[in-house]
Amino acid sequence: xxxLVESGGGVVxxxxxxxxSCAASGxxxxxxxxxxxxxAPGKGxxxxxxxxxxxxxxxxxxxxxxxxxxxxxxxxxxxYLEMSSLRGDDTAVYYCATSTIINGxxxxxxxxxxxxxxx
Amino acid sequence: SYVLTQPPSVSVAPGQTARISCGGNNIGSKSVHWYQxxxxxxxxxxxxxxxxxxxxxxxxxxxSNSGNTATLTINxxxxxxxxxYFCQVWHTNSPVIFGGGTKLTxx
Numbered sequence: 001x002x003x004l005v006e007s008g009g010g011v012v013x014x015x016x017x018x019x020x021s022c023a024a025s026g027x028x029x030x031x032x033x034x035x036x037x038x039x040a041p042g043k044g045x046x047x048x049x050x051x052x053x054x055x056x057x058x059x060x061x062x063x064x065x066x067x068x069x070x071x072x073x074x075x076x077x078x079x080y081l082e083m084s085s086l087r088g089d090d091t092a093v094y095y096c097a098t099s100t101i102i103n104g105x106x107x108x109x110x111x112x113x114x115x116x117x118x119x
Numbered sequence: 120s121y122v123l124t125q126p127p128s129v130s131v132a133p134g135q136t137a138r139i140s141c142g143g144n145n146i147g148s149k150s151v152h153w154y155q156x157x158x159x160x161x162x163x164x165x166x167x168x169x170x171x172x173x174x175x176x177x178x179x180x181x182x183s184n185s186g187n188t189a190t191l192t193i194n195x196x197x198x199x200x201x202x203x204y205f206c207q208v209w210h211t212n213s214p215v216i217f218g219g220g221t222k223l224t225x226x
Contacts, residue, residue, distance in 0.1 A: 035215065045154075045162065045205050047215035059214050095161055103209030105152035105167040112161055 002026040002108045004096050009113030016086050016117070022079040022096030022110055030074035033099045035106060036081050038092035038115075048094070049081065050102055057102065064090075086117045121210035123218035130224045131196050139221045141189040141206030151189040152207045153182055155200075156220075162205065166191060193223070201225045 008020040022034070036048040049060045049070040058070055069082040079096050093114050097106040124142040131137040141151060151169050154162035164173050166182035169189065179194045193200055206218040 037215070044203075044220040045156075045217040047213070047217060050214050061213070103214040105150075105164055105207070106154070106162070106215070107164055107173070109161040109163070 002098070004098070004108060004110035006094060006096055006110045006113035009094065009115045011116045011118060012086055013119050014087060014117055017082070017084040018086065018115060020081040020083070020094055020096075020113060020115070022081075024077045024079070024098075027098075027108075029077040033102055033104070034070075034072060034079045035097045035099060036068075036070060036079075037095045037097055037106070037109075038090075039095070039112075040089070040092045043092075046092070050099075051079070052102060059102070083115070086115075088117050091115060091117045120213070121208070121216055123206055123208065123216060125204075125206060125218040125221045127219070128222045128224060130226055132226045133196055133198060135196055137193040137196050137200070137223055139191040139193075139204050139223065141191070141218050142187055143189075143208065144187060146187055146189050146208065147185045149184075149208045149210075151182065151184050153191045154205045154207065155202045156205065157202045165204075196223075196225055198225050 003025045005023045012018050035050045038046050038048050051058050051070045067085045071080045093112040095112045097109045153166040155165045156162040165176050169184040170182045181192050183190050203220045205220045
């Protein structure tokens, strides 16, 4: 059964950095496009970033461009999100999710990891 | 940028039909996907490519898309359908765009 498990969330001060991980199992990770989507408390879904299966294509939301970096290690079946220059409005639950193409539907979702940016 | 507009809330009695709209400029020319999110849980894909259902999604749930409005329809609504629903499309310069979400309340 396909499964995604996020980790790495926590409390970080404004201006700080954090790295999220998403461990995949139950499917051929290297064949799928991977996304990060976040949800601020009580708010809707906001797409953050996407990386192609072959790692050669990446896109970012304008709100995180230049501050966040998406990466993957297909040998370890793991997706990453490096976050820096964190701000209060980055506080959210961060989900990883799969799709078959860059602009397709998000098929499998993890349970999310909470990032809180606060002093 | 491309904007998807959903009503904040929809209320329906058990057994009735719920319709949740997702408005966007010429959205009928795009593929629309829908997600269901229950409190404290991750979103779940319930409709993709306007009207297809993933395995395990009941046929009470359906989708349509034409003109400037896509619609998620839930027939014979059950208490367990109470959730937030989000539509999604892609647009130039942004692979994934979500609507603001609609809270479905089963009265």
